[in-house]
Amino acid sequence: MDVLAAPALVSRLDALTAGPRPDLVLDLRPVSFIDCAGLGVLWFLRILRCTGLAGAFGIHPRRPADLIGTPVARSVSASAG
Template sequence: MTPESDDRAPEPPAANPYARTRADGGFTVVAAAGEIDLATAGFLAEHLDAATATARPDVLVDLRGVAFFDCSGLRVLCRADSRAKERGGRLRVVADDPRLHRLLRASGLWTRFTPLPVIPRAR
């Protein structure tokens, strides 16, 4: 069995100013914060790579603490979403900022990442 097909979650990366990971019920929540751009998207990607490394990952990306989010962040979300789907899981976004909603619509990613307003209750 390869580590990527293992059901056990790897240790999440250390929290940084731009991302932190926590378990919340049956979900892995990756909370992003600050400005996610070309210089900082890698910090978010580290957390999303770890969160999507298990079989059937169920990942919530909480963007409510983000002040700025650009195409570098969208690229990271798309990559993580593809990884989750390849492993039989899913990735969803939690966002309540109208600016982020506009970015998702303008980029054509609204249907892929239709934002949830809050983190859902655990199953």
């Protein structure tokens, strides 16, 4: 995930979270590289903590068991890193 992939990721995440109560799981296991642009897109945990909203979201270090085996949307190019 680099500076070239970040705009597509931002666009897709915006579309996925446009609803009133979005439920989003990001599986980053296939990602082998993240540069500062990719981190900028994904650095939301710190923002949630700084704004006091971290407790309003379920944040898991790995994919929740009830989602294992469910289809994963692959809208961002696989070449994104």
